[in-house]
Amino acid sequence: GAVVSQHPSRVICKSGTSVKIECRSLDFQATTMFWYRQFPKKSLMLMATSNEGSKATYEQGVEKDKFLINHASLTLSTLTVTSAHPEDSSFYICSARVTGYGYTFGSGTRLTVV
Amino acid sequence: KNEVEQSPQNLTAQEGEFITINCSYSVGISALHWLQQHPGGGIVSLFMLSSGKKKHGRLIATINIQEKHSSLHITASHPRDSAVYICAVRPLGGGGADGLTFGKGTHLIIQP
Numbered sequence: 467g468a469v470v471s472q473h474p475s476r477v478i479c480k481s482g483t484s485v486k487i488e489c490r491s492l493d494f495q496a497t498t499m500f501w502y503r504q505f506p507k508k509s510l511m512l513m514a515t516s517n518e519g520s521k522a523t524y525e526q527g528v529e530k531d532k533f534l535i536n537h538a539s540l541t542l543s544t545l546t547v548t549s550a551h552p553e554d555s556s557f558y559i560c561s562a563r564v565t566g567y568g569y570t571f572g573s574g575t576r577l578t579v580v
Numbered sequence: 581k582n583e584v585e586q587s588p589q590n591l592t593a594q595e596g597e598f599i600t601i602n603c604s605y606s607v608g609i610s611a612l613h614w615l616q617q618h619p620g621g622g623i624v625s626l627f628m629l630s631s632g633k634k635k636h637g638r639l640i641a642t643i644n645i646q647e648k649h650s651s652l653h654i655t656a657s658h659p660r661d662s663a664v665y666i667c668a669v670r671p672l673g674g675g676g677a678d679g680l681t682f683g684k685g686t687h688l689i690i691q692p
Contacts, residue, residue, distance in 0.1 A: 475620075500679045504621075509584075510666070512679040557621050561680075568613060568628035569668075569680065574621035 468494050468564045472572025479550050479579055487545045487575045489560035496562040499543035500569075501535060504557040513558075516543045550579040586667050586683035594691055599654040601686045603667030606648065613680060614641050614652045615666040623666070626652070657690045664688070 469492040479485050489499060497518050502510040514530075516522040516537035524530045532554075534546040547554050559574040585604045593599055603612070614626040627634050627641040629650065634641050638657075643650040654661055664687050668680040 502679075507684070509682040509684045510668075510680075511682075515679055559621070559623065561623075568611070568625055570625060571615075571623040574623070576621060 468562075468567050468570040470496070470560060470562055470570050470572045472560055472575060474575055475573060476576045477578070479577070481551055481579055483550055484546055484548045485550055485577060487547075487558055487560075487577075489543050489545075489562075489572045491541045491562055494562075494564055495540035496543065496564075497540060498563060499537060500561045500563075501533075501543075501545050502559050502561065504559065504574075510559065513545075547577065550577075552579045555579045584667055584669055584681055584683040586665075586686050588686060589684065590687045590689075592689045592691065593657055595658060597657050597690075599657050599661070599688065599690075601652045601665050601667075601688070603650045603652070603683055604648060605650075605667075605669045605681075607669075608672040609645075609648075609669040610672050611670045612643055612650050613668040613670075614650070615668060617664040617666055617685065619663075626665075654688075659690045659692050662689050 471490045473488050499516045501513045503513050504510045512525050513528045514522045514524045516535045518537045518540050522535035537543040555578050557576050560572040561569050583606045587602045612629045616624045629643045638655045640653040664685040666685045667683040
């Protein structure tokens, strides 16, 4: 139980375009979704916390206009990277906290901006 | 600032060896997690600990809250255990944030 499905797993896009990453909770309701970014050989870094039906909370240094987060339902949260730049190339992963279970993670999205 | 330090950063061992990975953190926490990240990037939660010890199959996790230290042990290691093992903590009173703070991970390779 407590599965988060993340898509796409890999995406290559051109500079200046936008990319949307989706995370769906399959068998539970995710009122809160965490979005992380991971650079090679580095720790996962929290980018933002999304709450269903309200604005996301962004960590210091994360541009909210560049990384748009939408959490319109209890089963879907999306991260859109707008006007992608090669420096946005990274591994993005979502996670939800499940009461009594802990945290469950999506499978991650490897974004390459060319 | 909460820091999570793991050691070793890299570990190569022979199949069958007993493996220990250590994690130290600097602030009070409500829970500590051990995670496994495979080469493709997907992350699996192995343990959530707030005290004592937990065992699942060949994996054992312990935590000492007073010393702010946790260990992950793998008995009878196997090549399929090769992965990055990540320690993550949920700080107490994290200003409303429920997100985890992660260590950099321990890259484990088990050779046949």
